[in-house]
Amino acid sequence: MRKIILDLCSLEKTDSFARKISAHLFPGAILLFWGSMGTGKTTFAKSICAGLGVLPEIVGSPTYTLVNIYPGDRTVFHVDLYRLNDPEELDDFDREDLITDEGVTLVEWPQYLLNYLSDEPVLNLEFETISENQRRLILESESSNFDILFKTLEQENLSLQKTANPLSRVGK
Numbered sequence: 001m002r003k004i005i006l007d008l009c010s011l012e013k014t015d016s017f018a019r020k021i022s023a024h025l026f027p028g029a030i031l032l033f034w035g036s037m038g039t040g041k042t043t044f045a046k047s048i049c050a051g052l053g054v055l056p057e058i059v060g061s062p063t064y065t066l067v068n069i070y071p072g073d074r075t076v077f078h079v080d081l082y083r084l085n086d087p088e089e090l091d092d093f094d095r096e097d098l099i100t101d102e103g104v105t106l107v108e109w110p111q112y113l114l115n116y117l118s119d120e121p122v123l124n125l126e127f128e129t130i131s132e133n134q135r136r137l138i139l140e141s142e143s144s145n146f147d148i149l150f151k152t153l154e155q156e157n158l159s160l161q162k163t164a165n166p167l168s169r170v171g172k
């Protein structure tokens with residue numbers, strides 16, 4: 001399992017980091033966004049979408065539907081299960097209604113989606129609020145499909161740690 005912890009100290013930092021992640025995504029990638037209300041899951045999802053060529057104005061929280069589908073350079077399924085009280089409410093949904101193998105799937109409040117997953121390439125992103133404009137992000141994956149992403153981030157962190165004022169730290 002690979003793991004990295006980052007401090008996103010501003011909205012701009014969150015945006016540029018999310019866009020960087022989007023460059024490493026591939027058909028069938030699934031990103032699970034963990035963390036409580038207001039920690040920045042939708043904000044991060046929007047920047048990922050922008051990086052995938054989705055028009056920013058069409059990206060929003062899927063409030064009345066559980067899934068929004070955005071066309072772009074890659075199709076994005078944006079799932080938000082916040083309103084789900086009971087996993088049985090998902091019984092009307094087939095896997096292909098919630099997860100795309102051709103595009104990228106982003107899931108907020110993903111707990112009940114876990115039943116649909118087996119060995120897909122999943123990247124877990126856990127968001128925590130540190131202060132008004134600062135978020136901590138913990139990235140974790142057991143899938144080797146994200147190895148290059150983690151290696152790239154670890155290398156960037158190592159070079160950052162050599163500077164006087166490191167912004168992030170690495171864990172394994």
Ligand SMILES: Nc1ncnc2c1ncn2[C@@H]1O[C@H](COP(=O)(O)OP(=O)(O)O)[C@@H](O)[C@H]1O
Nearest residue numbers: 010011014037038039040041042043132133135
């Ligand atoms: N560094 C940051 N990263 C992400 N969001 C931030 C940051 N600083 C402040 N925010 C604000 O926090 C809020 C996060 O809201 P949102 O993305 O809807 O959260 P969630 O989807 O987790 O409920 C937004 O108003 C956003 O502008």
Ligand SMILES: [Mg+2]
Nearest residue numbers: 041042061108
């Ligand atoms: Mg949200």
